Amino acid sequence: MSYQPSPEILEKYAQILINFALSSGAGIKPGQLVYLQAPLSALPFYRALKKVIFERGGLMISSLGDDMDGFARYFYDHATNEQLTAFPVPYYKGLVAVADHRIAVIADYDVHELDRVDPKKIMLAQKSRKPLREWFDKKENDGRHTWTVALYGTPSMAKEAGLPLNQYWQQIIKACYLDAADPIAEWRKIFAEVERVAKKLSNLKIKKLDVKGEDVDLQLVMGEKRRWLGGSGRNIPSFEVFTSPDWRGTKGWIRFNQPLYYYGPKVEGIELHFEKGRVIKSSATKNQKLLKEMLAVDRGAAQVGEYSLTDKRLSRITKFMAETLFDENMGGPFGNTHLAVGNSYHDTYAGSTVKVPKSVFQKLGYNDSAIHVDMISTADRTVTATLADGNQQIIYQNGQFTI
Numbered sequence: 001m002s003y004q005p006s007p008e009i010l011e012k013y014a015q016i017l018i019n020f021a022l023s024s025g026a027g028i029k030p031g032q033l034v035y036l037q038a039p040l041s042a043l044p045f046y047r048a049l050k051k052v053i054f055e056r057g058g059l060m061i062s063s064l065g066d067d068m069d070g071f072a073r074y075f076y077d078h079a080t081n082e083q084l085t086a087f088p089v090p091y092y093k094g095l096v097a098v099a100d101h102r103i104a105v106i107a108d109y110d111v112h113e114l115d116r117v118d119p120k121k122i123m124l125a126q127k128s129r130k131p132l133r134e135w136f137d138k139k140e141n142d143g144r145h146t147w148t149v150a151l152y153g154t155p156s157m158a159k160e161a162g163l164p165l166n167q168y169w170q171q172i173i174k175a176c177y178l179d180a181a182d183p184i185a186e187w188r189k190i191f192a193e194v195e196r197v198a199k200k201l202s203n204l205k206i207k208k209l210d211v212k213g214e215d216v217d218l219q220l221v222m223g224e225k226r227r228w229l230g231g232s233g234r235n236i237p238s239f240e241v242f243t244s245p246d247w248r249g250t251k252g253w254i255r256f257n258q259p260l261y262y263y264g265p266k267v268e269g270i271e272l273h274f275e276k277g278r279v280i281k282s283s284a285t286k287n288q289k290l291l292k293e294m295l296a297v298d299r300g301a302a303q304v305g306e307y308s309l310t311d312k313r314l315s316r317i318t319k320f321m322a323e324t325l326f327d328e329n330m331g332g333p334f335g336n337t338h339l340a341v342g343n344s345y346h347d348t349y350a351g352s353t354v355k356v357p358k359s360v361f362q363k364l365g366y367n368d369s370a371i372h373v374d375m376i377s378t379a380d381r382t383v384t385a386t387l388a389d390g391n392q393q394i395i396y397q398n399g400q401f402t403i
Helices: 006-025 040-055 071-078 081-085 089-098 119-127 130-141 156-162 165-175 183-203 288-295 358-363
Strands: 034-037 059-066 101-106 145-153 206-213 216-221 239-241 246-255 272-273 278-283 304-310 337-344 372-377 382-387 391-395
Touching: 006 040, 006 101, 034 040, 040 059, 040 101, 071 119, 081 119, 089 206, 089 337, 119 130, 119 288, 130 145, 156 165, 183 239, 183 246, 206 246, 246 304, 278 288, 304 372
Parallel strands: 034 059, 034 101, 101 145
Antiparallel strands: 206 216, 206 382, 216 246, 239 304, 246 272, 272 278, 304 337, 337 372, 382 391
């Protein structure tokens, strides 16, 4: 019989998302509406989440998608251009208007379902849904919306990671502190340390970062009015500290030793070269066509939206999981770095984002794109910051922060 997490584990998991992750540690309030998205593969977790939302006094709109019938592949193989780009504006505007929070559950019945789909079709569909992300982002920036995302392990995902399903789930259980008597208390400790590091980095007044190692020689310009942040509950688990630099100052190159699964087919051996803020050369040892299509979705797709570091002393993830949510937080001997091309995070703005016009973010070098794709490296690197006074300081070395 295939492994299934116990009801007690799923109850703890749901409690973390609803009573901690949403509202950045505060959880939902009675009467608030949660938009819950999950695939059929995660049905036991979906049921646990509904129960905890109800017990908390929340309201709910739920979406349980059938990922077991092969329709995603059928859709991309047979959809007309109208079907690929369909975007019912009144429906989505209404959804954004009423949803106080969102929970998205990641679970794949078949990791390889989209392997042979034309990448152009995937990118076209993604680009067509950009307004929905922008509307939710605006509501979040105004302090009226929070979200979180979590993983439910499936046999297909475990097989892709090279792990038996029970061991795959042990990584989820350990990473999310589901083995603790009080997981939320453990997460409060983690977030306190992440926030300490983020605050110290923000207070350094960094002008630029030089990232050097065997797989990287990259320079990133922080830009004006920037700050560093922790995950704040948006991803569970999350051990990272990140910022959105001024995309215009990126130059150099980076190679990623972890595969990318963002659009279904696995892309391996990614290497990006930047000049004047844009990718001028890209390559991959597997599925290079998909990488090229991704970087061509729009102008911002070939520009940096995020730079992140994970301290190996915090991460409880010890195995490759074949899922970005976990792999971008992996520990190991050299910690973890990930760089995202595509859209920037406006909440890295050092000030209130309420009613800040889009033109201000553009002037400050925040990137704008229909995509936000994280690419991951666990190779050794040293990150040196050049400060406003011209002094230099190593902020990350041997897989950990040095501040």
